[in-house]
Amino acid sequence: MNMKKLIFPILLSSPFLGLAQTAITSTDSNAARVMMGNYDPAGYAATVVINDPLVIAADLRSAISPDSLHKWLDVLGSFHNRNTGSDTMSNVRGIGAARRWIFSKFSEFSARNDNRLIPSYLQFDETICDITRHRNVFAVLPGTDTSDRSVILIEGHMDSRCVGLCDTTCIAKGMEDNGSGTALVMELARVMSKYSFKRTIVFMATTSEEQGLNGANAFAVYAQTHGIKIKGVLNNDVIGGVICGHTSSPPSCPGFKQVDSTQVRLFSFGGFNSFHKGLSRFIKLEYKEMQFPFATVPMTISIMTAEDRTGRGGDHIPFRQKGFVAMRFTSANESGDANVSSTSYVDRQHTSSDSIGVDNDLNGSLDEYYVDFNYLGRNTLINANAAAMMALGPKTPDFTLSATPGTLTVNLTAETGYPQYRVGVRTTTNDWDSVYTFAGGTTTFNVLVPGTGNHIVSVASVDDKGVESLFSKELQTSVVAGFDIVPARKAPIELLQNTPNPADEATMITVLVNGRHTYKEAFLSIKDMNGREVRRMPVSLEEGVNEVIYDHGYNMSGIYIYSLVVDGKVIDSKRMTFTN
Ligand SMILES: [Zn+2]
Numbered sequence: 001m002n003m004k005k006l007i008f009p010i011l012l013s014s015p016f017l018g019l020a021q022t023a024i025t026s027t028d029s030n031a032a033r034v035m036m037g038n039y040d041p042a043g044y045a046a047t048v049v050i051n052d053p054l055v056i057a058a059d060l061r062s063a064i065s066p067d068s069l070h071k072w073l074d075v076l077g078s079f080h081n082r083n084t085g086s087d088t089m090s091n092v093r094g095i096g097a098a099r100r101w102i103f104s105k106f107s108e109f110s111a112r113n114d115n116r117l118i119p120s121y122l123q124f125d126e127t128i129c130d131i132t133r134h135r136n137v138f139a140v141l142p143g144t145d146t147s148d149r150s151v152i153l154i155e156g157h158m159d160s161r162c163v164g165l166c167d168t169t170c171i172a173k174g175m176e177d178n179g180s181g182t183a184l185v186m187e188l189a190r191v192m193s194k195y196s197f198k199r200t201i202v203f204m205a206t207t208s209e210e211q212g213l214n215g216a217n218a219f220a221v222y223a224q225t226h227g228i229k230i231k232g233v234l235n236n237d238v239i240g241g242v243i244c245g246h247t248s249s250p251p252s253c254p255g256f257k258q259v260d261s262t263q264v265r266l267f268s269f270g271g272f273n274s275f276h277k278g279l280s281r282f283i284k285l286e287y288k289e290m291q292f293p294f295a296t297v298p299m300t301i302s303i304m305t306a307e308d309r310t311g312r313g314g315d316h317i318p319f320r321q322k323g324f325v326a327m328r329f330t331s332a333n334e335s336g337d338a339n340v341s342s343t344s345y346v347d348r349q350h351t352s353s354d355s356i357g358v359d360n361d362l363n364g365s366l367d368e369y370y371v372d373f374n375y376l377g378r379n380t381l382i383n384a385n386a387a388a389m390m391a392l393g394p395k396t397p398d399f400t401l402s403a404t405p406g407t408l409t410v411n412l413t414a415e416t417g418y419p420q421y422r423v424g425v426r427t428t429t430n431d432w433d434s435v436y437t438f439a440g441g442t443t444t445f446n447v448l449v450p451g452t453g454n455h456i457v458s459v460a461s462v463d464d465k466g467v468e469s470l471f472s473k474e475l476q477t478s479v480v481a482g483f484d485i486v487p488a489r490k491a492p493i494e495l496l497q498n499t500p501n502p503a504d505e506a507t508m509i510t511v512l513v514n515g516r517h518t519y520k521e522a523f524l525s526i527k528d529m530n531g532r533e534v535r536r537m538p539v540s541l542e543e544g545v546n547e548v549i550y551d552h553g554y555n556m557s558g559i560y561i562y563s564l565v566v567d568g569k570v571i572d573s574k575r576m577t578f579t580n
Helices: 008-013 029-036 053-063 066-078 094-111 175-192 214-225 275-290 316-321 373-392
Strands: 022-026 118-128 131-141 150-157 200-206 229-236 263-268 300-303 326-331 398-404 407-414 420-426 434-439 444-448 456-462 493-495 506-513 522-528 533-538 544-551 558-566 569-578
Touching (some): 029 118, 053 373, 066 094, 066 175, 118 214, 131 175, 175 229, 175 326, 175 373, 200 214, 229 373, 263 275, 263 316, 316 326, 407 420, 420 444, 533 544
Parallel strands (some): 150 200, 263 300
Antiparallel strands (some): 118 131, 131 200, 398 407, 407 444, 420 434, 493 506, 506 544, 522 533, 558 569
């Protein structure tokens, strides 16, 4: 993250965000052409072709190096301050020096790999912190197959900050936020440039995340304007630290100085029919099946309900707003909620203390590290594995769904010729309960499910190498052809059970509006078991599915009642449970 809490909601809702940015351009025209799919893949062929998914998955485990990540972080820290408004002329200080160094590393990685990786800047004009022209730095690894022209983007913001949003004189090494994500992107460019993927991969370090996601927005606008088909965005922000500070934006830390080096959080937008959550599930599934069995330190991947931590945001958001599928990786534990304007704030985020570590005994060497390079390495592997499978895999199918008690029937309607298919079924959480595998050669699959209930279904193709596509849209039995919760005559407005339930800190409440309905005022009222209202949220009810994310807050477990009230009348009430 991270922006000032006060400006965050305004930025998210401003339709003019992109209009302030002009002259958005890629400084390398070949990089631009490849991203648009207008190139001959033969011109970027590798001398030694490595394209087998199992070979790549195994090589990633040994090639991604904690020492290498440490080295990138040391150099990023040496630029003192990477604020968006900092020096762009010096070669040793400021964001200009940082981006030129990253560019030079991309060039080095390219030289070692048949010059296939194309480094470039994404330049745009916008006045931020008194500077009028800004640059993201990125590198393009051209795909070997231009038939679907899609691109996978791995990114992290390189800019850093102190208390002052435009303070260019303080020490702002920004090691957790977000040297860690920048180092991860560089390490993936180093390691992945030797492989040959069907789809193009873009590795990018953005500028001006801290002043309002500006670098990411510029790239999203550029992609939209030039018809670049971004298949998925993996945003990495605050991804290397393992120690809790005194504060952190929920849902987060269990307590001060608690350490967690085996969990990572995946934040993404939406619920029912959200491709963003689908991408998060895909990342988790690929890790579980391709890497987990070989991991010396296995990771827990937590798919979060909300798009980001409470009141905060990141570079995945402008992409999602422009219609691209996007998600964010963030470490389980954070040192701070970035509330730097509070006089009582003592944590490291957005201060000069966001360093690589500290020399407590003053003997000249660090004895406590704030970035755990092994943990960062494990998160780098999760990114690499997901991006590789997305870049190798087949096309996503489409389907229709019908149901009878105990059986879901999937009918493929597109991409029907693959050797295998997988059907993901979930019920009460953001993750699948089961992922079933079926042989191809038919377009109908019957999935036997225990009992009746509300099932949410999606489908993926599997190619001859065993790689899955991203999963399709989701269809829900209760909406499509339900068999338990849809009454004989539909009520005009239905309040559904929240998911997940039980939830940790946030949950999705869905309201179905059957047909057109006019009303003056509608809200959700959340009450505790003593009848005390703890929250009232206005809702707007459109025909169809309406989803509201309820953010309950950290460390407030218990049972609560939520009610939908329309024009003063309680439509329905349900129970929800929060656990820690
Ligand atoms: Zn950040």
